[in-house]
Amino acid sequence: METINSFVAKVQRRLNRFVAVGAFFTAALWGLSGMLITALAFVTRGHRVVLWWLPVSVIPAALIWLCLYLKRHYSYKRAASYADHHFGFKDALCSQLHFSGKTGGFYTLGRKQAESLCNIKLLNLIKEPFPRTKLILIMLLLSAVAALTVLDDSKTVRQAAENQKQLLRKTAIINEALKKELKDIVTRLTEPQQQQLENELLLQAINQLEKHDRLKAALKQYGNLENRISRLMQSSNLAEQERMLRRIARELMRDPLTRQLGRKLNSGNYQAAAAELMKNRLEKSSPDSKIAQNKFARLQRTTEKMHNATESDSPQCSIKNTLEKLKKSLQQAAEKRSQCSNGKCSQKSYNDNIDKMNSDLQKLAGQLGKLQAIKNYSKQLEKMRRLCSMAQAKCRQGGKLPTSRPGNEAGKGAGQKAGSAAEGNFDNQLASSMNNGFLTGLKGIINEGRSTSSIEEAACGGGAAKRHSRVIKHKFKRQFESFIKRDDIPPQLKSGVKEYFTTLHQPERSGE
Amino acid sequence: MKTITAVLESEKQIEQAVSTFKDTFNVLRSEISRFIVGQEDIIENVLTAVIAGGHVLLEGVPGLGKTALVNTVAQALNLDFKRIQFTPDLLPADLLGTNILLERNGSKEFVFQRGPVFTNVLLADEINRATPKTQSALLETMQEKTVTVANTTHRLDLPYFVLATQNPLEMDGTYPLPEAQLDRFFFKLQVKMPDHEHFADILERTTGLHTPEIKPVTDGGTVLEMGMTARQVPVAEPVRDFMIKLVLGTHPERETASAEVKQFVRYGASPRAAQTILLGARIRALLDGRFHVSREDVVAIAVPAMRHRLILSFEGQTEGISTDEIITDIIKAAR
Known part of the structure; x- marks a missing residue:
């Protein structure tokens, strides 16, 4: 039986060796296919093949080899069956393995017979066919992979990488500029203004700004910040209140007695208007004094006019509410004064009314002062919001940081020529950009300028553009042309806008 | 003898x-x-x-x-x-034999007259x-190798x-x-x-x-x-299993049966077929000078031993399928 066992074991070893080799070739084929796919994935995207990615395919290849080996490997019984079939032993070995332990008679004779068949020389007859096809395929795949690894990054990819680097630098500069700007804003604002600004939230948002090498992420970051600032600005409801105050100013300016206050309100100097208003503060004196009567009459008239101008406004408006209170206080004070004149009311009672009235007046002045503060920080916030907008615009600039071009300095009041800023002084550019005609022009009053339909009447670009970029360009061109036609725009600003567009269009003309 | x-x-x-x-x-x-x-x-x-x-x-x-x-x-x-x-008019008694009335020593008795x-x-x-x-x-003569006539069994x-x-x-x-x-x-x-x-x-x-x-x-x-x-002659388990697999492979009602068997066979081979195959395979092994039965012996015997034991379905008969073809396919599938 030992002869049989030894023979079968040798057959098994030989077969398993062939299985291992065969599985190796198959696994190598799969592994190289994986490498080729990996390499192609890099190359088709224009990237140079990252070499350390290639050995990654070895792991699945090794697993494939292991699976194939385990699946195909020969057990002892299977090896015996193979030998029986291969050498034509007619199940002699299989039968003897099954009969092991049984002796005598047919079993012994059968064993002797099977042992006589087990010739070691027969082992050489078990031959694994040379895997020529697989080997050729392996060589082909290997050559293909080697050829692909030689390829360098495509021009586009190199450009994209360069863009990423530049974007990284740009975002770093922009972040610094934004931080610096916020710091400036914070230091300039008074304590209550700072509280209104919610500067902690903004500081947090700005401190969280990161450098990005991906345009989308960078744009998203600045877009989010811009949205946050916009929301903050909208929450103060400044525009609505300013509109109301302008109506009040127009009303006041009609009367010579209140014209001074009206002018100050109209000019937007709410702090000065508050001071002017406080001049109407009544002293505790005899209600019959001439000065007191004049002052009272002027205050009553001013309050009446102001209140009349706010009739159409929302009852939730704080200034309107204060005006109503002041009006009531004045009416009560007037009644008291007439009662005092008739001796029906004491001086103390009248003085109490005067205090209440002065308090309401003080409150109104305070609200104007607060509005001034809001207006001030709103400007700062607007500046910051525009910084964010410009930061996005800068990020979009084709990946290249603008280079300094001598002789192309921006004109007075005009924006910097597109692509002419120098790297490193982004905050200066932004700062200067804040004062250019472009930004000033956008600072219109809602519903008080010319309607947008008039923009279409501009001379430039009569036809409809097909390309989206041209549509945008025409739109902007028309808007600015209509803008410079407006009468209320100072000529200096008009020339600035013209110059800006002239410089902006120069490269295009030269290109054409 | x-x-x-x-x-x-x-x-x-x-x-x-x-x-x-x-x-x-x-x-x-x-x-x-x-x-x-x-x-x-x-x-x-x-x-x-x-x-x-x-x-x-x-x-x-x-x-x-x-x-x-x-x-x-x-x-x-x-x-x-x-x-x-x-012939159609052949009677069982013509084959098996019959009791005939004979007179012996003055008495009459039925004596069994052996048939062919x-x-x-x-x-x-x-x-x-x-x-x-x-x-x-x-049937009786083939299976039991006896003949029973008039309640008397005669051994062949x-x-x-x-x-x-x-x-x-x-x-x-x-x-x-x-x-x-x-x-x-x-x-x-x-x-x-x-x-x-x-x-x-x-x-x-x-x-x-x-x-x-x-x-x-x-x-x-x-x-x-x-x-x-x-x-x-001894039979190893794998060979015996192979033989059983062949016989069971002819049964259309089994899940392991091939589509062909399910389609064309009505009844599969009986256990008697397995006995036949094993006996025949043993004889072939001895003729080949072997002391064990191989799958080759089983395969050689399978067709003549099973061809008359498979009953084809109507579809099988109309398609002209022979039982030999079905058995050959079963053998191929089993190997």
């Missing part, structure tokens, strides 16, 4: 028995081949069935030497031989021409073989063998037309002045002893 040795224990005995087996078989084969030309496979299978104690159904068109083959086998085996020509089945080799010629009743009369002499023939062409006025009867046949052998070379040989040998004379080369005892020797 020689005494039959029961179990062969010593290696020497076995070697001698196997040697005798092979020699006897070869002598028988060569002796029969002197008269029957071009039917080597048929001869070998008939002898295998005879040694295994089984019965053979020979199917073939008239004139192919079926009756001659049986006659020659009986002569070579030196056994008693009887031939019955089956009381022989060693019975040639049931054109068995499908007899009525099912008469065909069924052979051993060895006892039925070698039946049937003509597949002339179906008018025939009675197809019932399944139970068919299952009793060890093999169903299809006698084919000899090829050109063998045809010439047949003509030469049968139309001259000297026809070959068959000599008896063995006897019934030796045949039985050969059968006993064959039954002792």
Whole structure:
């Protein structure tokens, strides 16, 4: 039986060796296919093949080899069956393995017979066919992979990488500029203004700004910040209140007695208007004094006019509410004064009314002062919001940081020529950009300028553009042309806008 | 007649028995081949069935030497031989025998008059021409090797073989063998037309002045002893499993059955088929000088042992599918 066992074991070893080799070739084929796919994935995207990615395919290849080996490997019984079939032993070995332990008679004779068949020389007859096809395929795949690894990054990819680097630098500069700007804003604002600004939230948002090498992420970051600032600005409801105050100013300016206050309100100097208003503060004196009567009459008239101008406004408006209170206080004070004149009311009672009235007046002045503060920080916030907008615009600039071009300095009041800023002084550019005609022009009053339909009447670009970029360009061109036609725009600003567009269009003309 | 040795224990005995087996078989084969030309496979299978104690159904068109083959086998085996020509009016009593009233010593008694089945080799010629009743009369003799008439069972002499023939062409006025009867046949052998070379040989040998004379080369005892020797050949489990797989593969109701079997087979082979295959495979192993049964032996026996045991479905019959094809496919699938 030992002869049989030894023979079968040798057959098994030989077969398993062939299985291992065969599985190796198959696994190598799969592994190289994986490498080729990996390499192609890099190359088709224009990237140079990252070499350390290639050995990654070895792991699945090794697993494939292991699976194939385990699946195909020969057990002892299977090896015996193979030998029986291969050498034509007619199940002699299989039968003897099954009969092991049984002796005598047919079993012994059968064993002797099977042992006589087990010739070691027969082992050489078990031959694994040379895997020529697989080997050729392996060589082909290997050559293909080697050829692909030689390829360098495509021009586009190199450009994209360069863009990423530049974007990284740009975002770093922009972040610094934004931080610096916020710091400036914070230091300039008074304590209550700072509280209104919610500067902690903004500081947090700005401190969280990161450098990005991906345009989308960078744009998203600045877009989010811009949205946050916009929301903050909208929450103060400044525009609505300013509109109301302008109506009040127009009303006041009609009367010579209140014209001074009206002018100050109209000019937007709410702090000065508050001071002017406080001049109407009544002293505790005899209600019959001439000065007191004049002052009272002027205050009553001013309050009446102001209140009349706010009739159409929302009852939730704080200034309107204060005006109503002041009006009531004045009416009560007037009644008291007439009662005092008739001796029906004491001086103390009248003085109490005067205090209440002065308090309401003080409150109104305070609200104007607060509005001034809001207006001030709103400007700062607007500046910051525009910084964010410009930061996005800068990020979009084709990946290249603008280079300094001598002789192309921006004109007075005009924006910097597109692509002419120098790297490193982004905050200066932004700062200067804040004062250019472009930004000033956008600072219109809602519903008080010319309607947008008039923009279409501009001379430039009569036809409809097909390309989206041209549509945008025409739109902007028309808007600015209509803008410079407006009468209320100072000529200096008009020339600035013209110059800006002239410089902006120069490269295009030269290109054409 | 020689005494039959029961179990062969010593290696020497076995070697001698196997040697005798092979020699006897070869002598028988060569002796029969002197008269029957071009039917080597048929001869070998008939002898295998005879040694295994089984019965053979020979199917073939008239004139192919079926009756001659049986006659020659009986002569070579030196056994008693009887031939019955089956006809529709043949009665069971014509086969088995009957009790007749005889007067002996002044008294009358029924005496059993033996029929032609009381022989060693019975040639049931054109068995499908007899009525099912008469065909069924052979069942007991084939299975139990006894005849029961009038409540008395008469044992047949051993060895006892039925070698039946049937003509597949002339179906008018025939009675197809019932399944139970068919299952009793060890093999169903299809006698084919000899090829050109063998045809010439047949003509030469049968139309001259000297026809070959068959000599008896063995006897019934030796045949039985050969059968006993064959039954002792061991079978390994994988080979046995392979054989069972083949037989079970013919059953359409089993999940493992092939689509072909499910479509064309109505009933699969019975366990008797497995017994037949195993016995036949053992004999073939000995003939090959092996002391174990191999899958090759099983495969060689499977077709003649199962072809008459499979019952085709209506679809199978209309499609003209042969049971041989189905069995061959099952073998291919099982290997």
